[in-house]
Amino acid sequence: MTDANGTPDFSDIHSILQQHSSLINGFSQLQPVIMKLFTCERVTIYQRRRQQQDLVAKFKSGAHTVKIEVAISPQSIAGYVALSKQSLLIPNPQDADALRLIHPRLCFVEQYDQFVTRNILCVPIVHADVLLGVFQLINKQEGGFTESDVTLAQMVAEELGKHCCYELGGTLRPWDDLLHRDLLSTKVLNEIYTESRYKNNPLLICQKLISEHRLAESDLGTSLSLHYQVPFIPYNPDQYHIYHNEHMLNISYLKHNLIVILADAQDKPTILMADPSNANMIMEVEQALNLVQPEIAVGLPQHILQYLGENNIASSPGDMDEILDEISTSNDEDDEQVDELSDDAPAIVRLVSRILHDAKRLDASDIHIDPEKNGPTRVRMRVDGVCRDLNNLPASHHNAVIARIKIMANLNIAEKRIPQDGKLAFKLSGQLVEVRVATIPTVAGEGVVMRILATAGAMPLSKMNIVPSNLQMLQQMIVKPHGILLVVGPTGSGKTTTLHAILGHLNTPDKKIWTAEDPVEITQPGLQQVQIAPKINFTFATALRAFLRADPDIILIGEMRDKETAHAGIEASLTGHLVLSTLHTNSAPETITRLLDLGLDPVNFSDACVGILAQRLIRTLCPECKEPYTASATEHAFIERQYGDEYLYELDLADNVTLYRAQGCDACGDSGYKGRTGVHELLSMTPALRALIYRKASAHELAEQARSDGMRTLIQDALRKLLKGDTDIKQIQILGGLD
Numbered sequence: 095m096t097d098a099n100g101t102p103d104f105s106d107i108h109s110i111l112q113q114h115s116s117l118i119n120g121f122s123q124l125q126p127v128i129m130k131l132f133t134c135e136r137v138t139i140y141q142r143r144r145q146q147q148d149l150v151a152k153f154k155s156g157a158h159t160v161k162i163e164v165a166i167s168p169q170s171i172a173g174y175v176a177l178s179k180q181s182l183l184i185p186n187p188q189d190a191d192a193l194r195l196i197h198p199r200l201c202f203v204e205q206y207d208q209f210v211t212r213n214i215l216c217v218p219i220v221h222a223d224v225l226l227g228v229f230q231l232i233n234k235q236e237g238g239f240t241e242s243d244v245t246l247a248q249m250v251a252e253e254l255g256k257h258c259c260y261e262l263g264g265t266l267r268p269w270d271d272l273l274h275r276d277l278l279s280t281k282v283l284n285e286i287y288t289e290s291r292y293k294n295n296p297l298l299i300c301q302k303l304i305s306e307h308r309l310a311e312s313d314l315g316t317s318l319s320l321h322y323q324v325p326f327i328p329y330n331p332d333q334y335h336i337y338h339n340e341h342m343l344n345i346s347y348l349k350h351n352l353i354v355i356l357a358d359a360q361d362k363p364t365i366l367m368a369d370p371s372n373a374n375m376i377m378e379v380e381q382a383l384n385l386v387q388p389e390i391a392v393g394l395p396q397h398i399l400q401y402l403g404e405n406n407i408a409s410s411p412g413d414m415d416e417i418l419d420e421i422s423t424s425n426d427e428d429d430e431q432v433d434e435l436s437d438d439a440p441a442i443v444r445l446v447s448r449i450l451h452d453a454k455r456l457d458a459s460d461i462h463i464d465p466e467k468n469g470p471t472r473v474r475m476r477v478d479g480v481c482r483d484l485n486n487l488p489a490s491h492h493n494a495v496i497a498r499i500k501i502m503a504n505l506n507i508a509e510k511r512i513p514q515d516g517k518l519a520f521k522l523s524g525q526l527v528e529v530r531v532a533t534i535p536t537v538a539g540e541g542v543v544m545r546i547l548a549t550a551g552a553m554p555l556s557k558m559n560i561v562p563s564n565l566q567m568l569q570q571m572i573v574k575p576h577g578i579l580l581v582v583g584p585t586g587s588g589k590t591t592t593l594h595a596i597l598g599h600l601n602t603p604d605k606k607i608w609t610a611e612d613p614v615e616i617t618q619p620g621l622q623q624v625q626i627a628p629k630i631n632f633t634f635a636t637a638l639r640a641f642l643r644a645d646p647d648i649i650l651i652g653e654m655r656d657k658e659t660a661h662a663g664i665e666a667s668l669t670g671h672l673v674l675s676t677l678h679t680n681s682a683p684e685t686i687t688r689l690l691d692l693g694l695d696p697v698n699f700s701d702a703c704v705g706i707l708a709q710r711l712i713r714t715l716c717p718e719c720k721e722p723y724t725a726s727a728t729e730h731a732f733i734e735r736q737y738g739d740e741y742l743y744e745l746d747l748a749d750n751v752t753l754y755r756a757q758g759c760d761a762c763g764d765s766g767y768k769g770r771t772g773v774h775e776l777l778s779m780t781p782a783l784r785a786l787i788y789r790k791a792s793a794h795e796l797a798e799q800a801r802s803d804g805m806r807t808l809i810q811d812a813l814r815k816l817l818k819g820d821t822d823i824k825q826i827q828i829l830g831g832l833d
């Protein structure tokens with residue numbers, strides 16, 4: 095189509111919007127123009143309802159007005175786009191698996207009768223960072239939507255955003271309403287928006303507005319509420335209490351991000367935050383606590399901290415803050431980019447080593463340094479599997495920090511467009527700490543992910559907190575000259591640590607051990623360790639074939655991802671090698687059915703398999719502050735029920751069982767927990783079990799047999815660790831998804 099044929103353009107949309115005071119009035123004119131512009135069959139414009147967590151689309155169909163309501167939640171395409179504030183191009187909405195990859199709860203429901211949706215383009219309508227609606231196009235006529243359609247749709251959405259903002263009476267910036275109501279002068283307002291000490295410090299802004307300008311908290315709340323289009327909730331402990339699941343989030347994470355999860359008398363959760371436009375944070379919290387459509391509200395930073403139990407509100411300067419202060423004052427006049435060779439360099443060097451030392455001290459596994467478009471750089475660390483926001487770095491220093499890390503890791507500083515991998519090492523109290531560094535170019539700039547490698551190489555098998563009966567069984571399995579041992583569990587369940595502990599146990603000078611890993615996280619002297627690279631077709635299966643030519647005694651295959659690898663692993667174990675590998679399955683018996691489903695021969699497999707160890711990590715109580723108490727009757731009954739009557743005698747339960755609970759102290763950052771420990775389910779191959787595998791019995795039958803052969807389940811093992819005082823009953827409930 096050409097312009098000569100009357101193809102509408104962007105300016106037509108602009109002029110139609112100008113003529114109408116509300117979108118609904120202009121929609122009948124807008125609709126054909128947009129449909130022609132994108133050559134698509136349907137257009138829907140969802141608008142956010144004032145101060146609600148939902149969207150409404152209205153349009154005339156024949157004589158009546160049709161209304162579609164959608165919650166801002168991951169359960170629909172428009173709802174997910176609204177929640178994440180990210181555009182989605184969906185080539186085939188009927189492909190449920192592809193949707194689940196975007197978000198586990200995302201699904202598609204046809205909204206119109208007798209209509210088949212073939213493709214969808216959905217973009218958020220955002221103005222001044224605040225979500226105001228969703229613009230959705232359906233069924234591009236030829237070939238589906240393209241990236242240029244996405245760009246054009248985003249331009250249209252921007253135009254719609256201005257209109258929606260006007261309709262809702264929204265403001266451009268959080269404090270603008272104070273100016274509109276004459277409560278504040280333009281001069282003061284500009285100072286707040288531009289001065290660097292106020293940037294990313296909403297607490298300081300609020301304190302200034304209240305103490306210096308005598309503004310009421312409710313006035314601040316109204317202004318924020320108008321801007322973010324969500325209700326304002328002040329500090330009111332009589333009406334709200336802390337949501338019961340909040341303990342699953344780290345308190346310092348909540349304080350740092352100025353966020354608290356409240357519940358009203360009906361226990362309906364509300365996420366109260368200082369910046370409700372932070373879609374990522376909302377999604378992170380929703381996912382962590384498994385919240386379904388919580389309310390979102392805006393709160394003053396001091397109120398949020400009060401809910402979180404902080405009574406004496408003053409910023410506590412730590413080492414990191416001091417360094418950041420020094421950096422920001424030394425570079426106050428201009429916002430120019432600082433390069434790594436400038437006078438600032440020593441501060442940058444100290445800043446990077448501060449980050450590394452903090453990470454090691456907190457026992458973090460990863461450090462993420464993420465650039466943000468138009469904002470400060472985020473520094474996050476994963477501790478005990480939970481990601482925490484640590485500090486923000488001024489955007490002007492982002493490049494210098496990244497460059498410093500790249501220098502330490504021997505990477506090319508000039509190359510910023512392609513990802514690079516490297517390693518760096520630093521000393522902490524005389525101990526060498528190794529860090530794997532990966533750079534990632536993003537549209538906002540270059541980011542870095544650092545993984546702190548286990549310092550001491552492999553952990554001794556005896557320190558793995560494996561109960562004596564399991565440890566003895568495991569040791570018998572791994573001294574066999576051939577066979578296959580599988581360690582199974584989801585990502586982050588500590589499989590690699592366990593495998594290396596086993597290898598460490600077996601690693602004697604007379605044994606030839608080869609490993610294929612992705613990535614190589616733990617190194618051990620005496621092992622031949624190979625990093626696989628699927629991109630250049632060096633896969634687990636090809637590595638395994640290469641290994642067999644070198645005739646090792648023991649082979650570790652990082653993961654049996656596919657049939658080919660699984661087959662090759664079994665073959666190798668049947669030809670005189672001890673093979674260790676992992677699988678992403680939930681339980682030991684389920685692993686067997688999974689492998690048979692992959693097409694493995696049941697006879698070969700059951701001959702080869704020496705054992706399957708399923709495992710998980712659970713949080714352990716802080717030894718400094720854990721508090722003993724006598725289990726209640728309910729807890730006593732819970733333990734009995736979960737362990738099972740049949741085996742209860744093994745626990746030797748007294749009438750008064752002593753359990754421990756989390757309390758919180760300085761040593762554990764007030765969380766009550768420190769570190770994690772493994773819980774294990776070890777299945778050994780017995781003649782009875784082999785017979786069941788031959789006839790492809792169900793996972794349930796296999797589990798029954800394994801239990802009567804002596805296997806104890808993950809929950810049973812976790813209960814043993816509960817009674818040892820390693821953990822509390824809450825962690826058992828989380829592990830089992832039990833209440």
Ligand SMILES: [Zn+2]
Nearest residue numbers: 716719759762
């Ligand atoms: Zn403690």
